[in-house]
Amino acid sequence: MAIADGFRVAKVLAVALDFDLFTKLSGGEGTTPEEFGSAEGLAPRPATLLLTACASLGLLDKRDGRYVNSELSEEFLVRGKRYFFGDLVTFTDRREYDAWGKLDVALRTDRPNTWDPDTEQTLFDPQDEHMAELFPKAAHSGAVFTARAMALSHDFGAYRRLLDVGGGLGSFCGELCAHHPNLRATVYDLPFVSGMAEKRLAETEVGDRVDALGGDFFADGLPTGYDAILLTNILHDWSDEESARILAKCHDALGSGGEVIIGEAFLDDDGTGPVAGAVAGLNMLVETAAGTNRSRAAYTEMLNRAGFTDVRRLGLVVDAPLINGALVARKA
Numbered sequence: 001m002a003i004a005d006g007f008r009v010a011k012v013l014a015v016a017l018d019f020d021l022f023t024k025l026s027g028g029e030g031t032t033p034e035e036f037g038s039a040e041g042l043a044p045r046p047a048t049l050l051l052t053a054c055a056s057l058g059l060l061d062k063r064d065g066r067y068v069n070s071e072l073s074e075e076f077l078v079r080g081k082r083y084f085f086g087d088l089v090t091f092t093d094r095r096e097y098d099a100w101g102k103l104d105v106a107l108r109t110d111r112p113n114t115w116d117p118d119t120e121q122t123l124f125d126p127q128d129e130h131m132a133e134l135f136p137k138a139a140h141s142g143a144v145f146t147a148r149a150m151a152l153s154h155d156f157g158a159y160r161r162l163l164d165v166g167g168g169l170g171s172f173c174g175e176l177c178a179h180h181p182n183l184r185a186t187v188y189d190l191p192f193v194s195g196m197a198e199k200r201l202a203e204t205e206v207g208d209r210v211d212a213l214g215g216d217f218f219a220d221g222l223p224t225g226y227d228a229i230l231l232t233n234i235l236h237d238w239s240d241e242e243s244a245r246i247l248a249k250c251h252d253a254l255g256s257g258g259e260v261i262i263g264e265a266f267l268d269d270d271g272t273g274p275v276a277g278a279v280a281g282l283n284m285l286v287e288t289a290a291g292t293n294r295s296r297a298a299y300t301e302m303l304n305r306a307g308f309t310d311v312r313r314l315g316l317v318v319d320a321p322l323i324n325g326a327l328v329a330r331k332a
């Protein structure tokens with residue numbers, strides 16, 4: 001049944017966030033269904049049903065007859081908190097909920113549902129209503145806690161300068177530099193995203209060690225002078241051939257001994273799971289022209305073909321959204 005009605009659960013979370021429920025409850029005395037209903041213009045029945053559903057999912061606790069944030073929602077669903085996850089939920093709901101309703105069409109046509117490859121050149125078109133602002137914020141929302149997991153799982157302090165290719169709003173750079181005081185990092189992304197990253201990073205505690213550079217990893221060469229390149233949730237957006245071009249650019253940009261780190265929701269090598277990677281793979285069908293999730297074995301082959309050696313598999317010491325591990329490889 002959990003499989004059959006999983007979409008209902010996702011919608012409960014998305015709608016509660018649309019009401020800004022968890023931010024409004026943060027730090028307060030909680031709410032009753034009557035108070036919540038009258039504040040939001042809802043009749044008692046729907047107000048009660050929504051709060052009950054949120055409590056059943058562990059998003060709210062009930063104390064002395066009042067609904068309050070659970071520990072989970074207090075940490076991840078309150079706007080303005082460091083690990084706020086809500087923008088990813090909202091993006092997924094607004095952009096992908098309807099598109100997943102037509103999953104059968106994507107399967108039959110082998111084309112994305114969320115944008116039109118006949119009129120838009122790429123998924124990352126700044127003219128697209130969701131891409132211009134919501135997507136970078138959503139990616140940040142998923143990345144910042146994931147970056148913490150990466151920081152705890154790999155010694156980024158061994159590097160002096162890190163280049164985060166397709167680094168979005170600098171979520172990984174910011175978090176990794178916060179954990180490693182001697183690390184300096186550059187976010188490299190399309191100019192409309194790197195401009196947003198620059199502004200955001202300037203206001204953070206590590207703003208003096210992280211900068212942002214605009215560019216296109218297909219049209220331009222990558223900047224040099226870095227001893228590590230990070231690629232998280234990048235290669236799954238592209239075909240094998242396009243991914244090979246990106247890896248070749250990374251290889252060209254690194255000096256001898258430089259390392260590339262790939263973070264992904266990897267598939268098991270035998271192609272049977274895990275659920276997160278496999279379902280994210282189908283999302284690549286809905287969202288991209290030729291992307292796919294791949295196994296560690298497939299990425300190892302791609303890395304070797306690009307000239308990297310000594311490929312190591314890295315587990316995460318804490319679970320993270322969006323990725324389930326990393327591969328680290330060296331340029332000989």
Ligand SMILES: C[S@@+](CC[C@H](N)C(=O)[O-])C[C@H]1O[C@@H](n2cnc3c(N)ncnc32)[C@H](O)[C@@H]1O
Nearest residue numbers: 124139143166167168189190216217218232233
């Ligand atoms: C799925 S997001 C991943 C963001 C981040 N690395 C993370 O893990 O959250 C893909 C990123 O690649 C960037 N991107 C797409 N095409 C690009 C290109 N041609 N050159 C540089 N960056 C690009 C997008 O703007 C976006 O920030």
